[in-house]
Amino acid sequence: MRAHRPGWEEPHVPRQVDYEERRRRIGEAVVALIARAGMEAVSLRDVAAEADVSMGAVQRCFRTKEEMLLFALQDISAQVTERADERIAADEAPRAAGTLLAHTLAEMALVDAESAARARVWLAFVAHAPTSERLSAVLHETYARLHELIAWLIGYGQRTGEIAGDVDADREARELVALADGLTVRAVAGHGEPEEALAMLRERVERLLVGGCGPQ
Structure with a gap:
């Protein structure tokens, strides 16, 4: 038994708090609030x-509301790009470029029921970006990574002979990312069914393939 002087209190050892875990919980809370009630719902008290x-715990993790929003956006952006990457890495065996493109675009479009909350949050950040250079920079970087991924897949299709070599991969990637983005807006607005959106993506990809209608 440890001895100590009479009248002295044992030194209090504070419980170690996993700082990153707390930040993650707060980030998830921000995303949940935006998904339910929009960006205006993000306040210190509600988060x-x-x-x-405690509100003090939130303030220790994030000095400003913008820092909270930035952290949440970075997490959502990582989820979008990681899910797209996982589609490509799902099988060890080589897969057709058209299949990889269609599946990757489906992950980016966020049109299924499972992705509904993320889609609402994503569009809320897009709408808010003009008021914050830091949020805008994260969105710009995310779109750049998605564009690079789609352009790489088109190049992969050209190397395997599934897509004609004279196709402009950069231009087609821009158009495909824009299509996926537009379908996200349609899904959030409740316009059309997920199956319809996925069919539109598949049809657009098929026009790229040799033997299809060709890019337009």
Whole structure:
């Protein structure tokens, strides 16, 4: 038994708090609030209540509301790009470029029921970006990575002979990312069914393939 002088209190050792885990919880709370009630719902009090932490804990993790939003956007952006990458890496065996393109674009479009909350949050950040250079920069970087990924897949199709060599991969990638983005807007607005959106993506990809209608 450890001895100590009479009248002295044992030194209090604070419980170690996983700082990154708390930041993650707060980020998830921000995303949940935006998905339910929009960007206006993100306040210090409401985020703390949603994350089940004190307002002081939120302030220790994030100095400003913009920092909270930035962290949440970076997490959403990572999810979008990681899900697209996972589609490509799902099988060890080589897969057809057209299949990879269609599946990757489907992940980017966020049109299924599982992706509905992320789609609402993504568009809320897009709408808010003009008021924040830092948020705008994250969105710009995310779109650049998605464009690079789609252009690489088109190049892969050209190397395997599935897509004609004279196709402009950069231009086609821009158009495909824009199509996926537009379908996200349609899904959030409740216009059309997920199956219809996915069919539009497949048809657009098929026009790229040798033997298809060709790019337009």
